[in-house]
Every structure is written in C-alpha cells, then in structure tokens.
Amino acid sequence: MFCYQCEQTDRSNVNSGCATAKGMCGKDATTSDLQDLLVHGVKGIAQYAKRARALNSPDNAADDFILYAMFTTLTNVNFNATRFVTLIQEAAQIRDRVKASYIQAALAAGKTPEELTGAAAWQPAADIDGMLKQAADVGINAGLDQVGPDIIGLRSLILYGLKGVCAYAHHAYVLGKESDTVFAGIENALDFLSSDPTDAEALLNQSMALGTLNLEVMALLDEANTGNFGAQQPxxxxxxxxxxxxxxxxxxxxxxxxxxxxxxxxxxxxxxxxxxxxxxxxxxxxxxxxxxxxxxxxxxxxxxxxxxxxxxxxxxxxxxxxxxxxxxxxxxxxxxxxxxxxxxxxxxxxxxxxxxxxxxLPGFKDDTSEKSVTVGFGRDAVLGVADKVINAVKSGDIKHFFLVGGCDGAAPGRNYYTEFAEQTPQDTVVMTLGCAKYRFNQHDFGEIGGIPRLLDIGQCNDSYSAIKIATALAGAFECGVNELPLSLVVSWFEQKAAAVLLTLLSLGIRNIRLGPTLPAFLTPNLVQVLVDKFGLQPITNAQADIEASLNRQAA
CATH class of the missing domain: 3.40.50.2030 (Rossmann fold)
Structure with missing residues (x-):
C-alpha cells in the first residue's frame, strides 16, 4: 500500500506516506489497495460517461455510483475489504453498461465510437488476490520514477479534492438534490486523471476548476439541508x-x-x-x-x-x-x-x-447538571443581522473577523487552534465550522454589542455559509473579500478539507493559514507555487499569527 491522503500520514519514511501493513488511520494494506483499484474502475466509468453525456445520453445512475464509490475511499469511512471487492465488480459492470450506451449514441449520431484504453478497458481479476496484483499498477504514486513527485503531487491534489467533492455531492444526493452540471464536472475531472496528465499548468488549472465545481456542490448541499430541515437558527x-x-x-x-x-x-x-x-x-x-x-x-x-x-x-x-x-x-x-x-x-x-x-441497554441512570453550547449561526442567521454587524465594524466595535475551523484530529500541534481562538482580542469575532470547534467551543468568548464573539456556522459541510457571509460583507463594504478585516485559519485532516481549500483558492482568497502540517502530497516546489500564487501560509504559533493578521489588515 501507499497512501498519503490525510493529515495523519506517516512522515517518517522517505516518501512521506503510509506504506506498511496498516495505515495511521487503521486501514490495512488490502483495503487500501482495493480502494485504489476502485478509483481506477470509477475512472473507466467516467471516461465513457463523459462521452455519452456529450452525445445527450447521460447516465445519472452511474454518476450516483461514482459519488458513493469515491466517498467510500475517503479517510475513516470504509475499512471493509469484502465490500470493496463487490464495489470493484459493480464498477466494471456499470462501466460496460455506460460503454454500450455511448456506442449506441455515437452510432445514432453518425460518429465512429472511440476505442478507449486504460481504465476504460480494464477488467477486474476474478478473485481478491488477482485484484491486489492489479492494484500495484494503479496506486497514487504509480509512475513516480517517470514523472517525478511534483506531477504526482498535483495529480493527488486533484484526486483528493475530487474525493471531497464527491462526498459533498453524495450528501446532497441522499437528501434529494443532484445536478447534471456537477455530474459532468466530476466526469470531466476523472477523465482528465485517467489520461495520466503530466503538464503542471494543466494540472493546476484543473484543480482550480475543481474548486469552482465544489462551490456549486456546496451550494447544492446547502439547498438540500435548508430545503429539508429549514434554515439554521441560533x-x-x-x-x-x-x-x-x-x-x-x-x-x-x-x-x-x-x-x-x-x-x-x-x-x-x-x-x-x-x-x-x-x-x-x-x-x-x-x-x-x-x-x-x-x-x-x-x-x-x-x-x-x-x-x-x-x-x-x-x-x-x-x-x-x-x-x-x-x-x-x-x-x-x-x-x-x-x-x-x-x-x-x-x-x-x-x-x-x-x-x-x-x-x-441501560441508558443514563440520572440527569446530569445542565451545561450547553450555542450553535446555528449559518448564513441566514448571520446575514439576518448583517446591518448590526456592519455598523459594529464601521463604529470600530468589531476590529476583525477570524474564521478558525476545519477538521480536528489527534496529531500533536492542534492545540494551536485552541490557543488561537482563545487569544483573539476582545474586539474581534471568531467564526468556526467543522469539528475543530471542539477545541474551544466551551470557552466563554462573551459578546460585542449583543453579537456573540463565537459564531458556530455548522459542519464542514456548511463551508458554503462561511463563503456567503464573507461575500455579503464584501458587498456591503464595496470591497473584495481579501480587503475585509477577515483572516482564515484552517485546520485540515481529510479530503473534504482539500475540496474546500481548492474552492477558496479558486475564488482568489489569499493568505489562508493552513495547518497543523501541510499535506504530504504537496512537495516543497508545490508549496512554493501555492505560496507565490495564492499567499497560502503554514501556521506558526497562535500569538504571532494573530498579530500578523491584524498588522496585515492595518497596513
């Protein structure tokens, strides 16, 4: 196995990845390799699905499978090797169905069907041992000796971001929301990866296109959540x-x-x-x-x-x-x-x-003394009092906003986010989302003129709310998001976070602080590209980063 898709990746070896009998997440080598093979099979579906869609013969049921299959390969989702064998076999059957539809549509349009190779032509082995042998050729670092770590890293950035996109799209799908545009974008990205691209600029452009697609996916998920359950309320x-x-x-x-x-x-x-x-x-x-x-x-x-x-x-x-x-x-x-x-x-x-x-089971024998936290500051709640927030900024009562959120984890260094949130000045507001909130959500931050200093926007799935709040404030102040008194301090862990990061970068949002460590698939060269192009900054220590954020805004 070789895997470096999450923040807890083993960095003790030369390749900075989990490459032993078991990954740091607990995933065994068999399951890891079968997940790689499933992704390969999904690429084959997408190759034909993209071409069939171009001929007005889409297969959205195949795309629903792609969302689910990709989701199962995220960190800490599915560890059942037997289930992956079944999914691999199902992927090949769906690919063949989509292929037949594509051929029929091409002939009906008077076109000669393309003879596709690679994942589109691949057939799974008859048993698990054979599948594991096949997986050796399709892992994330396949071709490393030929193309080098930078190209493999850029491919990984797209693949892992794509896994996050598919996960968010699946969340929306099970709540009754899907989109042909989203399906087409996912097919296109998988088809692009199936060609084993080697052009760095094309890879970076594709990652930004994926970030743009994820914004649409998150909007779809927001619509699914609020449409089914109502808008969040404090x-x-x-x-x-x-x-x-x-x-x-x-x-x-x-x-x-x-x-x-x-x-x-x-x-x-x-x-x-x-x-x-x-x-x-x-x-x-x-x-x-x-x-x-x-x-x-x-x-x-x-x-x-x-x-x-x-x-x-x-x-x-x-x-x-x-x-x-x-x-x-x-x-x-x-x-x-x-x-x-x-x-x-x-x-x-x-x-x-x-x-x-x-x-x-026994349940709880007695009541416990009541304690509580406050949630529900999604975009509707915050924008509902936007005039109050704007006036507080104009009057100087609110000097700065910090978005401190993302994934939590067990790795050392995550106490940074506790220290950061709790050390923010009293005239600033902390917005948070994702499970990183547990680092500080029981701290008493107080209020500024009736506005809570801690605003819990929701799940990582609610990143769209944070973006809408930021863009609405930028509109109110007639400036860009980068000119707002706003700093983003993001903790990442798995592939949903990678998708959100690509969305933020695709929107041109700069000076994002990312930690507690940077992804292992980002080589020093790629990190420098992100620093130069987007102003991405690794976290340092809480007080220094707070001061730097405030000084940058003052300048």
Missing part, C-alpha cells in the same frame, strides 16, 4: 445527558438522523448527537423532536472513549469512524458509505435493529 444545545435510554449519532448525515428521530418517536429513547452532528440541533425540523436531547462527547478522534462511556446504542453515519473497541463493538452500527468488518450495517434507513439494541 440554538442552545445541552452537552450533558439526561436520564433514559439513549442512541448516539455521529458522522455527518442529517437524513439518517431525521429518519431515526421519526422512528424513535414515543419510544422513550433519547437521541444524542456526536462530533460533526452537533449543528443538527440548529435546524427547525430536527430540533422540533423533543427527544433530540443534546450532544454527547467531542470530535471524531475522541470517539473511542466517548463511545465506550456512552451507555446506549451508537450509529455511525457517512464518515469519521475509527476502529470500534471491544467495549462497544456489539452496540455500534454503521449506515451509508461507512463500514467496518464485523460491525452491523443498516440498509435503507431501517433502524429497527439499532432501536432494539438501545432498548436492551
């Missing part, structure tokens, strides 16, 4: 448990949470959110369920302790799973793209087995 969320039977829901999938809330009405079971599900409490149609009792625990990397301590059943949706421990392995369930060998999987949102398990 809401106090209890973070201490109450007496009663309990189910804990982690991951990102609001649709799964909604289905579970409906199925547990009047059962006496309380539902708690965990990790990136915390913002669910801000959506009117979700918080209307009285048994949505609160949030339990912290960010995803705390789950082994949080889940072991939780006295009920657990549902893991969409992503962020790590190896289930013996203390809770028999009471955790997965849904959607998530998977772990031996863990029971919920299909078609039928949560009866999960509910039955919760009823058999």
């Amino acid at each position: 809401t106090q969320v209890r973070i201490t448990p109450v007496k009663g039977k309990a189910i804990l829901v982690s991951g990102h999938d609001l649709g799964d949470l909604a289905a579970l809330l409906e199925q547990t009405k009047d059962t006496g079971i309380n539902i708690y959110t965990h990790g990136e599900m915390l913002p669910a409490h801000a959506y009117p149609k979700l918080k209307a369920y009285p048994h949505l009792a609160g949030n339990y625990g912290g960010a995803w990397q705390d789950q082994q302790k949080d889940f072991a301590d939780f006295p009920g059943a657990i549902l893991m949706t969409s992503n962020c799973i790590i190896e289930p421990q013996p203390q809770y392995r028999q009471r955790i369930f997965t849904a959607g793209p998530v998977g772990w060998p031996g863990v029971r999987h919920i299909y078609d949102k039928n949560f009866a087995p999960l509910i039955q398990a919760a009823k058999a």
